[in-house]
Amino acid sequence: MEFKDLDPILHSQLRLAIISLLISVKEAEFNFLKEKTNATAGNLSVQINKLKEAGYIEVIKQFNNNYPQTICKINAKGVAAFENYVKALQSYMKL
Amino acid sequence: MPDESIMTEQESMTLITSMINKAKNDFGERGLLYLIWGWVILCCCLIHFVGLYFFNYPNISLVWLVVYVVLIFQIIYMRKERRIYRTKTYTGEINGFVWITFAICMTLTIFICIIFQKYELINPLLLVLYGMPTFLSGIIIKFKPLIFGAICCWVLAVVSPFVNVEYHLLLIAAAVIAAWIIPGYLLKQKFNKQNQYAQSIG
Numbered sequence: 001m002e003f004k005d006l007d008p009i010l011h012s013q014l015r016l017a018i019i020s021l022l023i024s025v026k027e028a029e030f031n032f033l034k035e036k037t038n039a040t041a042g043n044l045s046v047q048i049n050k051l052k053e054a055g056y057i058e059v060i061k062q063f064n065n066n067y068p069q070t071i072c073k074i075n076a077k078g079v080a081a082f083e084n085y086v087k088a089l090q091s092y093m094k095l
Numbered sequence: 096m097p098d099e100s101i102m103t104e105q106e107s108m109t110l111i112t113s114m115i116n117k118a119k120n121d122f123g124e125r126g127l128l129y130l131i132w133g134w135v136i137l138c139c140c141l142i143h144f145v146g147l148y149f150f151n152y153p154n155i156s157l158v159w160l161v162v163y164v165v166l167i168f169q170i171i172y173m174r175k176e177r178r179i180y181r182t183k184t185y186t187g188e189i190n191g192f193v194w195i196t197f198a199i200c201m202t203l204t205i206f207i208c209i210i211f212q213k214y215e216l217i218n219p220l221l222l223v224l225y226g227m228p229t230f231l232s233g234i235i236i237k238f239k240p241l242i243f244g245a246i247c248c249w250v251l252a253v254v255s256p257f258v259n260v261e262y263h264l265l266l267i268a269a270a271v272i273a274a275w276i277i278p279g280y281l282l283k284q285k286f287n288k289q290n291q292y293a294q295s296i297g
Contacts, residue, residue, distance in 0.1 A: 020114035026183040092104045
């Protein structure tokens, strides 16, 4: 089955997992996302960047007790994209 | 988790549900603070009541100073948690402000009653105030036992004018059992169940 109407940015297992986690919280730290998705740090980093380039999430890098910390939060464009993706999924599932 | 594997629509929905459940479980209310404060207030009430009316200790009300000790421990604990913080949630933030509002209102209420020397009003007014954050928390986190607990506080507040002042401490004790201790254990049970479910769906 082809998913022509599904957002290719979100129609990827790890990126969809990241967005689903971020839709549930106000913001999440990199290690939280890594633990919940069971992804490697490198792979997670790559997918976070893709979502950032697509304009779906914001990434804030800061220091916490001299340790670098990466915080991700979904933005309005990301929420809209996720909602459209879920609606498209639901329309396919009704077929 | 391979990121470019092809998913069916069902797999996509399952993944979304699984991730949302995992996120919910991580910041889900564990009931810890309800239990701590419930037991602290209950013990203070009972010690105060027994000390005053059975042993006639004049300064037994000083037992309430333990509340400030617990508050300091809570602040230290929450600061430590923030250092290893992993998520911020909308409901967590709002709920936090609800309880801060409660703490301010409670402090001001006690202060005003003391200034006006209306000591007999303190406990009935506290019963009214206990219901507020408990009810709002129950609505925010969608947990009915907290809502029922809040209603119990308000019922006890209505009953308090018809009860002798010396028994008001027992009304407070009953209120914290209904509003904080029982819901606290139920929240803990719910959190543990959700944790097991989240782990099972991986």
